[in-house]
Amino acid sequence: MTADRLRDIDAEDRLRADLYNYLGLILSGPPDGKLLDQTAGLSGDTSELGRAIDQLAKVARVATPKGVTTEYNALFIGLGRGELLPYASFYLTGFLNDKPLARLRGDMAALRIARPDNVFEPEDNIASLMEMMSGLIVGRFGAPATLAAQKDFHAKHIGPWAGHFFSDLAAAKAAVFYAGVGDVGRVFMQIEREAFRLATD
Template sequence: MEDTKMNAAQDIQIADMDRARADLYNFLGALLASPPDEMLLAQTGSLNGDATELGQAIGMLAKLARVTKPKAAETEFNKLFIGLGRGELLPFASYYLTGFLNEKPLALLRQNMAAKGMQRSETVFEPEDSIASLMEMMAAMIVGRFGPPAELAAQKQFFNTHIGPWAGHFFADLEEAKTSVFYTPVGTVGRIFMTVEAEAFRMSGTE
């Protein structure tokens, strides 16, 4: 009986950890999909960090969110990702991995999306390999938005194929971008989180 209780507690702990991972993926996706509105800035400002490197980065982001106005965040977002013709950064896997948009990494992602029953929203017009979309897809796999929650091996394969090879570089560029102010700690949070995820998958031993 004691072992059963212990196993149940471990299952809950693992589920909570996965939920926290999915929440952070979704959070990054929301910040990178469009300029944060007043509600998202308020939610970000209410976050609490801890003594870990990731927790400290979240604390810094929360502190900055409390003094950032929606209009300032929108202006920064547009300069970073939209601009006149193009923004300071091009947040797409194809660009980071090949130097061009709409290349083989996007085609491979579309194949994997179809296999997993994922479809691009009709309201989204940019390529599916944007950093925002990939963060949201990873969250969806973890919590099972497209069917049962993905096994750790499937999460690892998706991460190692579509996110791991370039997302850390993108987030580091976001930290250092000339236009970044509010988005500097967003880059820090993303970069550290990608490192944590990559290391966790590496140590998992799953194929």
């Protein structure tokens, strides 16, 4: 993405993209010390999302990479499987690698989004979808997506299930640091859903 293209994106959309990207990064694997430190340095405002961000930062300040790795493994890997299965197919149909994944792959091809060669997770995992949405907003896959295109992608692949996943993450037995991630994601998904409902392109 060029600097000129980034300048064409308004500040609110850059912030949206940054939060989607952060959620994708923090859910793609346990954070290292640098990412934990960056999380600890976050600050929010008095809104519900701002308060959730402040609480996540507070937990990050006392977290350690080793502790969060243990938590991540219990949540998403486990012995056989973790406490949560963060895939659209599972949330929408009860099965992995089902029709929602096939529909996503078709839309990815149309949008020229390719799974990196070093990623082996099914594309409908929550981390990948957060990263895709960020990329659409800022134009990582070509021109920045129109609001209508963002709304369509969100409605098909994120809106129907991501809020439920983040609520489950916030309430998961193994979640401490990731409970805060779940709260941030849950509130953000509510904001995005309402914004898309009211938006016109």
